[in-house]
Amino acid sequence: MAGPGEFELIRDYFSSRFQPDAESTSQGTGVELGIGDDCALLIPPAGKMLATSVDTLVAGVHFPENADPYRIASRALRVNLSDLAAMNAEPLWFTLALTLPESSDTWLEPFARGLADTAHQFGITLVGGDTTKGPLSITIQVTGACDKPLRRDGAGDGDIVFVSNDLGAAAAALPLVLGQMNGSERQQQLADAAYYFPEPQFGTARAIGEYASAALDISDGLLGDIGHICNGSGLGVELYLEKVPQAELVAEIKGNGADALEAALTGGDDYQLCFTVPEKHLAAVAGLQLPLTAIGRMTAERGVRCMLNGEPWQPHGTGYRHF
Amino acid sequence: MAGPGEFELIRDYFSSRFQPDAESTSQGTGVELGIGDDCALLIPPAGKMLATSVDTLVAGVHFPENADPYRIASRALRVNLSDLAAMNAEPLWFTLALTLPESSDTWLEPFARGLADTAHQFGITLVGGDTTKGPLSITIQVTGACDKPLRRDGAGDGDIVFVSNDLGAAAAALPLVLGQMNGSERQQQLADAAYYFPEPQFGTARAIGEYASAALDISDGLLGDIGHICNGSGLGVELYLEKVPQAELVAEIKGNGADALEAALTGGDDYQLCFTVPEKHLAAVAGLQLPLTAIGRMTAERGVRCMLNGEPWQPHGTGYRHF
Numbered sequence: 001m002a003g004p005g006e007f008e009l010i011r012d013y014f015s016s017r018f019q020p021d022a023e024s025t026s027q028g029t030g031v032e033l034g035i036g037d038d039c040a041l042l043i044p045p046a047g048k049m050l051a052t053s054v055d056t057l058v059a060g061v062h063f064p065e066n067a068d069p070y071r072i073a074s075r076a077l078r079v080n081l082s083d084l085a086a087m088n089a090e091p092l093w094f095t096l097a098l099t100l101p102e103s104s105d106t107w108l109e110p111f112a113r114g115l116a117d118t119a120h121q122f123g124i125t126l127v128g129g130d131t132t133k134g135p136l137s138i139t140i141q142v143t144g145a146c147d148k149p150l151r152r153d154g155a156g157d158g159d160i161v162f163v164s165n166d167l168g169a170a171a172a173a174l175p176l177v178l179g180q181m182n183g184s185e186r187q188q189q190l191a192d193a194a195y196y197f198p199e200p201q202f203g204t205a206r207a208i209g210e211y212a213s214a215a216l217d218i219s220d221g222l223l224g225d226i227g228h229i230c231n232g233s234g235l236g237v238e239l240y241l242e243k244v245p246q247a248e249l250v251a252e253i254k255g256n257g258a259d260a261l262e263a264a265l266t267g268g269d270d271y272q273l274c275f276t277v278p279e280k281h282l283a284a285v286a287g288l289q290l291p292l293t294a295i296g297r298m299t300a301e302r303g304v305r306c307m308l309n310g311e312p313w314q315p316h317g318t319g320y321r322h323f
Numbered sequence: 324m325a326g327p328g329e330f331e332l333i334r335d336y337f338s339s340r341f342q343p344d345a346e347s348t349s350q351g352t353g354v355e356l357g358i359g360d361d362c363a364l365l366i367p368p369a370g371k372m373l374a375t376s377v378d379t380l381v382a383g384v385h386f387p388e389n390a391d392p393y394r395i396a397s398r399a400l401r402v403n404l405s406d407l408a409a410m411n412a413e414p415l416w417f418t419l420a421l422t423l424p425e426s427s428d429t430w431l432e433p434f435a436r437g438l439a440d441t442a443h444q445f446g447i448t449l450v451g452g453d454t455t456k457g458p459l460s461i462t463i464q465v466t467g468a469c470d471k472p473l474r475r476d477g478a479g480d481g482d483i484v485f486v487s488n489d490l491g492a493a494a495a496a497l498p499l500v501l502g503q504m505n506g507s508e509r510q511q512q513l514a515d516a517a518y519y520f521p522e523p524q525f526g527t528a529r530a531i532g533e534y535a536s537a538a539l540d541i542s543d544g545l546l547g548d549i550g551h552i553c554n555g556s557g558l559g560v561e562l563y564l565e566k567v568p569q570a571e572l573v574a575e576i577k578g579n580g581a582d583a584l585e586a587a588l589t590g591g592d593d594y595q596l597c598f599t600v601p602e603k604h605l606a607a608v609a610g611l612q613l614p615l616t617a618i619g620r621m622t623a624e625r626g627v628r629c630m631l632n633g634e635p636w637q638p639h640g641t642g643y644r645h646f
Contacts, residue, residue: 032372032472033474036475036555037410037475037476037539038376038407038409038410038475038540039374039375039376039406039407039409039412039469040374041372041373041374041410041469041472041474042372042373042375043372043373044367044373046369049355049365050364050365050366050367051361051362051363051364051365052363052416052418052450052451054419054420054451054452054453054462054464055420055453056420056422056455056462058456058457061457062455083361083362084362086361086362087360087361087362087364089362093375095375095464097379099379099381099460128376128377129377130379130462132379132380132381132384132460133381134383134384134458134460135458137422137455137457137460139420139453141377141418141420141464146362149355149356149364151356152359152360152361153360216360216361217361232359
């Protein structure tokens with residue numbers, strides 16, 4: 001009865017795309033009651049902890065205002081899924097609080113499609129939401145099931161610091177994504193993938209879950225984020241910058257000098273894992289045959305100390321500043 | 324290391340106010356790990372369902388931009404708690420996604436205090452959050468434990484429709500809250516209470532949990548919201564408008580005519596319960612000795628039909644329009 005309001009928006013664009021299918025009945029997903037009541041009703045998996053995280057993406061701050069809505073949805077959900085991965089949790093449910101300036105079919109249709117495609121790919125179910133009128137922003141809260149959590153506060157003195165895959169792609173991608181620079185077709189593709197389709201590192205988290213003493217996802221840049229492991233664990237770290245793996249796009253856009261290094265060290269949005277491994281588990285981690293690189297060592301001395309080819313090195317920035 | 328960013332904001336203003344105290348250790352609240360990691364880690368209560376709901380409040384839409392931050396926090400959390408109450412769930416945890424134009428101590432201090440006071444009053448724990456820069460808006464997601472959920476889709480033909488307490492106070496309060504009208508000191512107090520301190524109806528929900536066939540909280544106005552019980556249950560409703568209990572403030576501000584009736588029927592934000600009771604449980608509900616009023620009856624015929632002293636009555640509006 002409430003006219004073309006939030007109820008219709010949610011129902012039309014989201015409910016229909018997030019109906020439980022044959023594979024994911026209420027038993028399978030633990031969803032007793034999904035979108036449309038005062039609350040969703042959820043049955044948590046027996047004997048497991050729940051891991052939950054919330055992130056807001058604001059237009060013009062966390063993504064370009066006029067970006068493709070399909071890609072905005074992909075990025076928004078993947079960024080949140082990365083927090084589950086970093087905790088070594090398996091995706092269960094998410095909610096969407098969407099604030100948008102106007103109820104526009106041309107925006108909502110691709111956005112909902114992007115959200116549904118991403119949710120399907122990672123096996124997570126939309127269970128509730130809210131739609132309000134205002135400047136475009138997207139708040140997603142993800143919940144997962146967790147057996148062996150990877151916390152930030154478990155690193156030990158002497159543990160080796162690893163990162164997954166390579167760093168700096170999203171930072172290098174930014175001028176291409178914002179249209180401030182024209183790249184080759186391949187560079188545009190790499191930039192698009194890095195910025196809008198970052199890969200939550202579920203597989204890596206699962207593999208290192210037995211061995212890692214602490215972990216997080218690199219969302220605000222390696223040098224800023226590793227400080228959280230240091231603070232949480234009451235330690236410091238020594239990083240060997242020449243070992244930090246740089247993404248292909250970094251060399252393409254930033255060259256091979258200080259700019260490239262800065263992108264890999266302080267650029268945010270890569271969502272790779274940074275984690276620590278005690279000496280006794282190093283052989284097991286090497287045996288995983290995953291693209292993991294040792295880049296430093298936790299130390300009793302506090303602070304983040306950077307060495308480049310044996311010389312102390314001082315970065316210009318330390319990560320993304322939110323204010 | 325990330326400068327005066329989101330980490331500092333969250334830590335300084337929220338973490339310190341939401342430390343588990345002696346009464347609420349990790350066992351008590353099920354919080355294994357709270358604010359500050361990639362995810363919160365939560366231990367769900369054994370053998371219960373979880374109820375979860377998310378709501379966004381946008382400045383200038385859901386509260387006045389320059390309102391007292393303490394009151395904004397109270398309203399934001401209470402509005403969300405009301406969804407738990409309407410589902411007959413007991414509060415466990417909540418998250419806060421806060422978008423604000425600037426990191427201002429004079430705003431954050433009272434906001435955090437209002438949030439902490441409200442959370443303490445209702446026994447709910449802040450377990451995570453995000454802080455972003457942008458136009459002021461507040462997204463809260465609440466999670467509760469639920470044994471006997473009160474859904475919208477359980478009403479039966481012939482069930483009697485009840486509301487808790489009285490309606491229209493928040494609608495009558497609006498011109499006073501917005502400063503469009505000057506009231507007496509008592510009127511201002513009533514308006515302040517109605518708008519910024521609405522009472523989630525946990526006690527009533529618990530009491531009627533055994534007897535009610537369907538329920539929701541009236542957030543968008545009775546006539547709009549009862550349509551959700553009708554649609555969910557595949558029924559219609561006949562309402563007897565002369566029976567709808569009107570709040571004291573309605574008569575004070577709107578008089579006793581059609582304006583007053585409209586405020587009670589279509590004004591949002593009262594967060595009273597509307598619920599249906601099968602005939603066989605009417606005596607038990609009467610025996611509860613709660614301020615509940617029978618205002619109508621569910622019917623096989625679809626639609627919302629209003630009768631005023633035996634005559635059909637057509638409202639001008641049907642509830643708050645979000646767009």
